[in-house]
Amino acid sequence: MPVRDRDDRRERRRFGPLAISQEEFERRRREWLERRRAALPRLTRAYFSIAVGCLVMAAGFSFFMIPQRIAPGGVFGIATVLHYASRSLLGIDLPTGAIGLVLNIPLFVWGLRSLGGRFVSRTVFGMVAASLFMDLLSYWIVRSGWEAAVAEADPMLAAVFGGLAIGVGLGITFRHMGSTGGTDVVGQILGRKSNISVGVWMMIVDAAIVVAASSYFRDLNLSLYAVITIFVTGKVIDQVLAGRSYSRSVTIITEKGEAIREAIVFGIDRTGTILEGRGLYRGRRKDVVICVVNRKNLVHLERLVAAADPEAFLIVSEAYEVLGEGFKPLEDRLAGQAPAV
Structure with missing residues (x-):
């Protein structure tokens, strides 16, 4: 018996049936290295996209939220209040981004201990990038003389366009598995330790910040503007994450399934799935x-169905997102979501 085979058998006896040979180990190691090399460009794009998202979000705060004293919840909402508090109480302007970073550190440590360390590097990167961009943009606004002009802008427009910028920035960041830290960590931890959902906890935390900011500035209108910003931000984040779908999901209930199939395949050059069903009232077989x-193609499909089976029952609904052949490739949807390192 060859020496290598005897060594392999000895290793299997030592480590059990799960032990593998040296050749198998080297093969798996090469495959792992190839996967890592293939993932590197996608990982680079992910970090670049997170940086762009943080820049856009920081612009929303620096150009709209901070000059108008609008605190739309979150860590940077608290930082906005503390920024103005330091100006009035201490006579100095503490940078909003730096305050946010300091506040984020204990939340990050708490979340790391309670939620685990997944995507830690992207969270740290997002926290630092958002704070850095926010302070750089705020410094530029002050040095360029835009601060007074921005502060005198319509607060309603600031709430809407600020929420738009923050939503776009956070949506880009979230889409690439990044994070800027913040009170969402608090919501996730409290959600795990109670019967209240994470979303409800986040609303409670943000509402408390909005009320506290309004009380400090003694201006009820600011809390209303903050609510508008939160609403716009949430809607924009949803659109960025899911994209705008222009597709329609059509369900056709018919007794002439073959005729409908031919109409779809040959009439509009699409495909689909046929299931067998049964009517509730008469128990008759349905496709x-x-x-x-x-x-x-929707109107054309409706006409083809009407011609093939005038008694067909159609249900048309908006498809939230469609991934796969003939639509958006699944690989494109997941671009930038390589495992964090």
Whole structure:
């Protein structure tokens, strides 16, 4: 028996049936290194995208929120209040971004201990980048003389466009598995330790910050503007994460499934799935055809179905997102979401 085979058998007896040979170990190691090398460009794009997202979010705060004294919840909402408090009480302007970074550190440590260390590097990167960009932009606004002009702008416009910028920035950051820290960590921890959902806890925390800011500035209007900003931010984040779908999901209930299939395949050059069903009232066999089409093909499909089976029952709904052949590739949707290192 060759020496190498005897060594392999000895190793298997030593480590059990899960032990592998040296050749198998080297093969798996090479595959792992190849996967890491292939993931590096995507990981680089992810960090670049997180940086862009943090820059856009910081612009929303620096150009709209901070000059208008609007505190739309979160760590940087608290930092905005402390920025003005330091000006009135201490006579100095503590940088909002630096305050936010200091506040984020204990929250990050608390979240790391309670939630685990997944995507730690991206969270640290996002925290530092957002704070740095915020202070750089704020410094530029002051040095360029724009501070007074920005402060005198319409606060309603500031609330809307500030929420738009913050939502776009956070959406880009979240889409690439990044984070800027903040009170969402508090919401996740409290959600795990109670029967209240994470979303409700985040609303409670943000509402408390908004009320505290309004009380400090003694201006109820600021709390209303903050609510508008929070609403706009949430809507924009959803749009950035999911994208705007122009596709429609069509469910066709018919007794002429073959005719409908031919209409879809040959009439609009699409495909779908046919399921077998049964009517509740008479118990008759039905074909349930499910397909996804874009808006321009929807009217054509409806006409084809009406011609093939005038008694067909159609259900048309907006598809939240469509991934796969013929639509957005799944790889494009997951671009930038390589495992964090």
